Amino acid sequence: MQERLDQIKKQLHAENFKLTPQREATLRVLLENEEAHLSAEEIFMLVKQKAPDIGLATVYRTLDLLCELKIIEKLNFGDGVARYEFRSEDHPHHHHHLICLKCGSLFEIEDLLDDLEERVERDHKFKIVDHRVSFLGYCSSCLAKEGHKEGN
Incomplete structure (x- = not known):
């Protein structure tokens, strides 16, 4: 997992973004639950266990950034809930x-x-x-x- 975090950190830096503790906590949750297709709210609840001071808006902004940088993909399966997964390089x-x-x-x-x-x-x-x-x-x-x- 650390290798992938380091790789994503380089990708963020290349786009002039930092791997903040909040972003790292969000990425760790995504990596730990890679097959789960978690919603933003599910990600938030798991991130909150790692970073109790994090807010839902921060998780949403982090997910939006990771989507924009094509690190993760936002999926919609027709149930009205957006879910997230890593994109293959x-x-x-x-x-x-x-x-x-x-x-x-x-x-x-x-x-x-x-x-x-x-x-x-x-x-x-x-x-x-x-x-x-x-x-x-x-x-x-x-x-x-x-x-x-x-x-x-």
Whole structure:
């Protein structure tokens, strides 16, 4: 984790920003919960444990800055709650999401669209810089509770 913090610190400095204690606490929470797709409020509650004097507005400003610098990405899964995840340095859209409509569980799957992107770029002379895909449905746990077989 320290290596990634150091890397982000360099990125911040390159853009004339400092890694303040509040920003560091926010980044640590994001790194510790990288797979969780936390909301700003969830991040705030966890950051508050590390930095009790931090305010919600500071967390929001930090998240906005990290999004602006393309360190993290703000995601919307249609439930009215913005969530955050780290962006991949080498491939900005490195996975897709499966979202359970019953329990709200969120699962990541690998990017399935590389070949399609290349074809769209070639056939339509269009440079794609990003894409987002979310599949909505029901997870295996919810299907089992309802007595459904997977795939039906």
